[in-house]
Amino acid sequence: MSNVQKLLDERNIPDVLKGVKTKDDFQKKQDKIRKLLAERQYGEIPGKPDHMYVESGEPYKDFAAGKATRIKHTLGFEMDGKSFSFPMMSVIPNGKKKCPAFVYIDFNGGEANKYMPTEEIVERGFALFTFCYNDVSSDDNNFKNGIAKYLVKSRRKNTATSKIALWAWAAMRVMDYVETLSDVIDLDNVAVIGHSRLGKTALLAGGFDERFKYVISNNSGCCGAAIESGKVGETYKRISEVFPYWFCPAFNRDAQAGNPLPFDQNFLMSLSVPRCVIVGSAVEDLWADPTSEFLGVASLEGAYKLYGMRGLVHKDEVPAPRTVLDEGDAVYYVREGTHFLSRHDWNTYMDIIEKKLGK
């Protein structure tokens, strides 16, 4: 048995593949897991709106000194007789066809910021579709602003929609827009990406929406890529106390009481198989716990095997800093330093995608 398998066995996590023998069984299991996580962890994810419209501003073709076209959009929705919207930005390389793209769930907004090196992204031939999570709904217990006002009737229900679910829903709506651009965007190669709390969000969006070919979690830690059982740093108990609005009331109740749960984070991660799950850690980010994030990706091995694919190709030990394990269909990458989404991280993710594209 490999060392990594031993480490996973020691964590003694609920088995995603229990009762699963074939791909078909697994797909049915994934549907059950989606239901389970909506009921017990992130809350219900609202459905597709009855009607979505896009209002696009004037294209600015000279972005990054002529490299790309930037457009500011409003995505508007009608649902159950109500209408609401949030802003979104696209930056698409000029003169290219079929670009791979990122749907980036952003902390800060603006054209570029400390986590979002827009110019570098388009320079490498990737398109960027991005929105600021606060424009969707605020990062707090207030469910009366942004889309929460329309999509969350009450937070009293055990399964009530959480903020993470709302931000993930918004990423899926951005993907609805991306899908209308099949001439310029390579729709088979769209990634969803987020950092930290938004890395958790990216995993949820990717897990519920198969249009995302790459599901990228940067330093997502607790309730993201990190296996909870045996985790160091942040735990379910602590996160549900400080950030209850990221989860549904049932999760907060169970986590606070220390009730045994029928899932660990391998459940969330497994929803994106057989697509490409990419997890990035930072060595000093002990709050997120790089080892537990690594085990989160390693846990997917059996699910990929059902498809004749290779999960993470690495069996011997927890990888050292500066390692990119990208030989398999799931990827783990760890760099030196602290909790951050850096230029180096973006470049590494783009290297990984280009390698998968045979570039």
Ligand code: GTR
């Ligand atoms: C921390 C939180 C983490 C992580 C982080 C972030 O305070 O404990 O789970 O998500 O915030 O989003 O930056």
